Amino acid sequence: MKAAVLYGPRNLKIQDKPIPSPGERDVLIRVKVTTICPTDLRKYTGHSTFRKPLILGHEFSGVIEEVGEKVDFLEKGDRVTVLPFIFCGNCKYCRLGKHNLCLKLGGIGGAAELGVKLDGSFAEYVKVPAENVYKLGRNMTYTEGSLVEPLAASLGSLLNAELKPGETVLIVGAGPMGLLQISLARIMGAGRIIVSDLLDERLKYAEEFGADVVINPMRESVYDVVMRETRKYGVDIAMLSTGGTITASLASEALRFTAKGGRIVVFAGVWPPTNTSLDLNAIHYGERKLVGSFIYSREVFSRAVEVAASGRINLERLVTHRFSLDDIEKAFQVALNKEGLKIALTP
Ligand SMILES: [Zn+2]
Ligand SMILES: [Zn+2]
Known part of the structure; x- marks a missing residue:
């Protein structure tokens, strides 16, 4: 699969990588739309540390391509978005439902770096834990799905x-x-x-x-x-x-x-x-x-999916530029210049 791999500040390479195979509680998603967040830009410009090399990207939507053996609530073909933080589930904050304050907050695509770290969505496919996956509302577009995270x-x-x-x-x-x-x-x-x-x-x-x-x-x-x-x-x-x-x-x-x-x-x-x-x-x-106020708990993310599905917010209007994955560096430059609002990639 095609993926944009970040090796260091401004050292981004489009590479051919093997398609990840999902573990028994994971799913494999074919990425449809993924939007650029300031967090991605800080890593690209060297203003934030991360483990290298890394596939960035944590705001995205797509279609499920493959589900792990123990996943019984999702299936191939489901249109989904993903909560891109990994919570330990066992610290005091997780047990109080304040997942965003988790002591071992990990993330997908460099969203957080303390706990579990997984590759992100600036690629054709991404593997994520099934428990982080949310189905899109019937009328939601992939662009709207990608914007559930900032929402x-x-x-x-x-x-x-x-x-x-x-x-x-x-x-x-x-x-x-x-x-x-x-x-x-x-x-x-x-x-x-x-x-x-x-x-x-x-x-x-x-x-x-x-x-x-x-x-x-x-x-x-x-x-x-x-x-x-x-x-x-x-x-x-x-x-x-x-x-x-x-x-x-x-x-x-x-x-x-x-x-x-x-x-x-x-x-x-x-x-x-x-x-x-x-x-x-x-x-x-x-x-x-x-x-x-720092990101969200599982509860708040679930509510955001419902708000997006209601169609009461014009999420599509937020995306002012779209680029293919090959043009990711151009996309980053547009975002760094603060031209427009959200910049979307369509891998
Ligand atoms: Zn973000
Ligand atoms: Zn925790």
């Missing part, structure tokens, strides 16, 4: 934020994750949705996905707009969905424009790790909460 992470963030109907949400960062959060916030009953981003092109997408108010902080102060839009109360939820060290200063700044009882969600990792100082009295007297 699940976004859904987890709004569930952690404990969004209640009518609440005002600020989403900082209108990349693909921010756009999914806008869509989810809408169907979960948010009141006003305010979105900020430095790129005007992304603000246009934000409006298309349902933002009520958009802000480019290069031109307008987020604080001023939030105060104007919320009768000076501030937002109920400030979702920090932009990557990079800016998140550290945003977290302390967000305390100034988050309403009492509001939640500030740190959704993106901060690399390199950066500390920040916080006004603890704003947390104490205003009962504001600082909340972390």
Whole structure:
């Protein structure tokens, strides 16, 4: 089979590899659509470590080609997507259902590197544990199937934020994750949705996905707009969905424009790790909460499959570019240049 194998920073080779044979509790999937995630880009550019060589790719959908002997709930021909993290199942967090916090979090295609590590979906075929496989809804496209993974992470963030109907949400960062959060916030009953981003092109997408108010902080102060839009109360939820060290200063700044009882969600990792100082009295007297959100549990992923199957979110619209596997380096370059939104590969 054809596979894109990463040997080191910017050292990606299209190779002919043997088709993996599934173990008794695995399935073999013929990959139909796989989308590029910032995690893949960090490994490609050398900003994140991984065991080498590795086939990247953890957002994907496809058709089951072969099932292991002990797999009785899936069959050849099923159209599926995959939860790309491997949970140990035995640590305290796994047993509490908080799989995302697993002490030995492993992954498919470099999604996580602590526990079990498996090759990913930037290939014609991928072998995965059957328990990680979810069937697509009848009307779902393969592209929608591939986007269940980022949808699940976004859904987890709004569930952690404990969004209640009518609440005002600020989403900082209108990349693909921010756009999914806008869509989810809408169907979960948010009141006003305010979105900020430095790129005007992304603000246009934000409006298309349902933002009520958009802000480019290069031109307008987020604080001023939030105060104007919320009768000076501030937002109920400030979702920090932009990557990079800016998140550290945003977290302390967000305390100034988050309403009492509001939640500030740190959704993106901060690399390199950066500390920040916080006004603890704003947390104490205003009962504001600082909340972390990192990927999803099995429960949240299952819910994301149902949300995607409902057709109530325009997932197809997120994919702006498609490439064949042979052109993966071109695809990575488009993603690195932040052209468009999601970049899909069709192996
Ligand atoms: Zn991802
Ligand atoms: Zn665990």
